Amino acid sequence: MNSPSTRSSRPAPVSLGPPDPTLPLLEVDGLATHFLTERGMVKAVDGVTFSLRPGQTLGVVGESGSGKTILARSIMGLLPPRNVTRTGTVRFAGHDLTAMSERELAHVRGREIAMIFQDPMTSLNPVLRVGRQITESVRHHLGMSAKAARAWGTELLDMVGIPAPGLRMDDYPHELSGGMRQRVTIAIALACEPKLIIADEPTTALDVTVQAQILDLLQELQASQGMALILVTHDLGVVAGRTDDIAVMYAGKIVEHAPTPALFAQMRHPYTEALLRSIPKLDDASHTRLETIPGRPPDLVAPPPGCRFAPRCMLVQDRCRTELPELTAGGGSGHRYRCFYPVGTEIGEAARARNEAGATPAAASASTASAPRSSMASRVSTASESDGSRGH
Amino acid sequence: MSYFARKIGFLLIVLVAVTFLAAALIRLLPGDPATVIAGASGATEEELDQVRADLGLDDPLPVQYVGWLGDAVQLDLGRSYISKLEVRDTISDRAPVSFQLMLYAQIITLLIAVPLGVFTAYKAGTRFDRTANGITFAFLSLPNFVLGFLLIYLFAVKWNLLPASDYQPLSDSIGGNLKGLLLPALSLGLGQVAVYSRLLRVDMIATLQEDYVTMAKAKGLPIRRVLWRHALRPSSLGLLTVVGVNVGSLIGGAVVVEQVFQIPGVGLGLIGAIQARDYIVLQGLVAFVAIVYVLVNFSVDVLYAVLDPRVRHARASAA
Numbered sequence: 276m277n278s279p280s281t282r283s284s285r286p287a288p289v290s291l292g293p294p295d296p297t298l299p300l301l302e303v304d305g306l307a308t309h310f311l312t313e314r315g316m317v318k319a320v321d322g323v324t325f326s327l328r329p330g331q332t333l334g335v336v337g338e339s340g341s342g343k344t345i346l347a348r349s350i351m352g353l354l355p356p357r358n359v360t361r362t363g364t365v366r367f368a369g370h371d372l373t374a375m376s377e378r379e380l381a382h383v384r385g386r387e388i389a390m391i392f393q394d395p396m397t398s399l400n401p402v403l404r405v406g407r408q409i410t411e412s413v414r415h416h417l418g419m420s421a422k423a424a425r426a427w428g429t430e431l432l433d434m435v436g437i438p439a440p441g442l443r444m445d446d447y448p449h450e451l452s453g454g455m456r457q458r459v460t461i462a463i464a465l466a467c468e469p470k471l472i473i474a475d476e477p478t479t480a481l482d483v484t485v486q487a488q489i490l491d492l493l494q495e496l497q498a499s500q501g502m503a504l505i506l507v508t509h510d511l512g513v514v515a516g517r518t519d520d521i522a523v524m525y526a527g528k529i530v531e532h533a534p535t536p537a538l539f540a541q542m543r544h545p546y547t548e549a550l551l552r553s554i555p556k557l558d559d560a561s562h563t564r565l566e567t568i569p570g571r572p573p574d575l576v577a578p579p580p581g582c583r584f585a586p587r588c589m590l591v592q593d594r595c596r597t598e599l600p601e602l603t604a605g606g607g608s609g610h611r612y613r614c615f616y617p618v619g620t621e622i623g624e625a626a627r628a629r630n631e632a633g634a635t636p637a638a639a640s641a642s643t644a645s646a647p648r649s650s651m652a653s654r655v656s657t658a659s660e661s662d663g664s665r666g667h
Numbered sequence: 668m669s670y671f672a673r674k675i676g677f678l679l680i681v682l683v684a685v686t687f688l689a690a691a692l693i694r695l696l697p698g699d700p701a702t703v704i705a706g707a708s709g710a711t712e713e714e715l716d717q718v719r720a721d722l723g724l725d726d727p728l729p730v731q732y733v734g735w736l737g738d739a740v741q742l743d744l745g746r747s748y749i750s751k752l753e754v755r756d757t758i759s760d761r762a763p764v765s766f767q768l769m770l771y772a773q774i775i776t777l778l779i780a781v782p783l784g785v786f787t788a789y790k791a792g793t794r795f796d797r798t799a800n801g802i803t804f805a806f807l808s809l810p811n812f813v814l815g816f817l818l819i820y821l822f823a824v825k826w827n828l829l830p831a832s833d834y835q836p837l838s839d840s841i842g843g844n845l846k847g848l849l850l851p852a853l854s855l856g857l858g859q860v861a862v863y864s865r866l867l868r869v870d871m872i873a874t875l876q877e878d879y880v881t882m883a884k885a886k887g888l889p890i891r892r893v894l895w896r897h898a899l900r901p902s903s904l905g906l907l908t909v910v911g912v913n914v915g916s917l918i919g920g921a922v923v924v925e926q927v928f929q930i931p932g933v934g935l936g937l938i939g940a941i942q943a944r945d946y947i948v949l950q951g952l953v954a955f956v957a958i959v960y961v962l963v964n965f966s967v968d969v970l971y972a973v974l975d976p977r978v979r980h981a982r983a984s985a986a
Binding site: 348351353357377378380381382383384385386389390392394397398399400401402403411412415416447449450460463 | 878879887888892897901974975977
């Protein structure tokens with residue numbers, strides 16, 4: 276892609292000073308976001324802890340309803356004003372964002388942390404010209420003159436690979452294609468040269484042919500600008516080659532967090548394994564039935580008492596249904612997971628073998644009245660079983 | 668091109684329909700211009716018939732109407748049966764008065780309603796929202812002539828600040844013109860605050876849920892700018908429609924309020940024409956009101972495109 280040309284119109288140096296590469300840029304600690312609804316408290320994000328170094332890329336992976344989008348918005352404080360509680364802390368470059376007023380936060384948003392939304396059809400204002408939407412943040416945050424801002428905006432459009440950027444500045448969003456619009460939102464996010472970009476499913480709404488281009492562009496810009504990036508996606512394949520770390524979310528909690536190579540070399544959580552297996556492979560014979568994860572994500576108003584994934588898990592034991600495993604380190608290199616019977620370990624594989632053998636010995640020893648589990652090899656029976664067990 | 672052609676075709680149909688109906692309806696009222704002109708002096712039936720024949724009122728209605736229409740197309744709207752003044756002059760005297768009253772009323776309403784709509788949308792469900800709702804609806808539920816009398820009582824009678832009825836043309840005295848029209852404009856405008864602000868509030872609440880508003884917040888823009896620059900314009904199409912309808916109807920004369928404050932506008936002219944059975948004046952005024960309505964409607968369509976570029980785009984590709 277185009278290397279940035281002479282950066283005459285580049286924004287002034289950042290206000291919080293250059294980040295110290297040895298200190299975490301972002302520290303999220305025990306972040307929980309709960310929505311008060313008519314049905315009860317929805318625990319959309321429920322105790323998430325992680326940190327990010329400057330320039331690091333983190334993939335946040337989970338299926339719909341896992342809380343990953345709410346996590347992204349909670350970090351920036353972009354939540355509805357009412358019926359929401361957010362607890363825990365988010366520290367950015369040493370500043371606690373959760374303790375800031377809206378006015379103080381406004382200096383961080385767009386300036387230090389920028390966000391890219393899922394659907395560029397709805398995230399651009401239909402009645403404002405593209406140029407204005409790109410330049411308004413530098414005009415506001417950096418006090419750039421209209422002329423300098425326009426030059427910088429044109430440069431940004433060029434940087435994100437939009438042809439004839441000078442002309443496109445005067446277009447309205449509806450005059451651009453979906454891929455072009457997402458490039459525009461990336462240009463908007465880059466405008467103030469933030470230290471962190473949070474991209475919430477940036478390619479989900481786009482054509483498959485455009486998805487890889489947008490992801491490559493993001494990765495390139497992230498590397499060339501030295502920004503940290505949180506890439507939120509439901510697709511493990513999207514983050515595989517593009518992130519330093521991956522955090523897998525399930526029902527509002529991180530269930531596995533590891534450096535990307537470590538995760539793919541040795542995934543520990545049964546949910547991560549199931550997620551990977553649900554990606555179709557090129558060397559599968561055609562018309563191979565797609566692997567799915569049986570059951571549905573839990574009801575976040577009343578999640579299962581133990582491990583949230585227990586009702587759908589292939590390795591589940593009785594302990595999993597009553598006790599919530601902590602996110603603990605294992606296997607070195609910063610690999611953490613939330614599982615009593617991790618995949619690929621002796622106890623984990625023993626659990627799998629027991630379940631596949633047809634009955635859970637744990638059930639016998641605990642003498643509870645749980646029904647003997649049918650063969651785990653049959654996905655259909657697992658699904659019905661997991662549905663039945665949701666009432667526990 | 669076809670868009671304009673359709674609009675003009677629509678205008679012509681509305682004009683003919685409305686003026687014909689007005690001509691037919693007023694003739695259903697008891698009495699006619701002849702009785703008004705000659706009846707008071709105890710004229711005989713033959714004398715009345717003579718007056719009718721002179722005025723062309725003995726022809727069947729369709730003949731009278733087509734004759735009027737033929738002249739009207741050549742911009743000759745005839746003369747009043749009673750005052751013998753050109754109807755065209757009556758309109759050009761009265762229309763600016765009603766137009767000013769409309770303008771002042773709309774300015775008052777919009778100045779209050781737009782900020783209120785924006786702010787109550789932002790603060791939806793709070794005590795402020797509910798209080799604003801209650802107060803504006805109180806004004807809406809008050810008929811505007813009642814509000815008019817109330818304002819006259821307070822400002823003219825009790826505090827003696829403003830005249831109860833003193834229309835001065837803008838060309839005579841700007842201050843006097845504003846003073847004379849302030850109370851009538853308030854009577855017309857205050858009630859509409861509830862309509863405008865609630866309408867804007869509802870559209871605005873929907874807009875505030877949009878991704879692009881969250882995006883604007885994510886840019887770190889102050890909430891003021893998010894509301895006014897990003898959310899107001901996409902939320903104002905519904906409001907614009909209603910403002911258009913009101914503008915049209917107020918230029919056509921705020922009949923009741925013009926009567927209460929004795930403002931010599933189109934509304935008072937219509938009342939006078941009906942009472943005097945001055946068919947020709949009524950038809951002229953009604954034709955004028957209909958033209959204004961259609962033109963305002965047309966301008967609203969144009970303004971949609973100004974407010975929302977997607978409308979512009981769709982229209983351009985449809986043509």
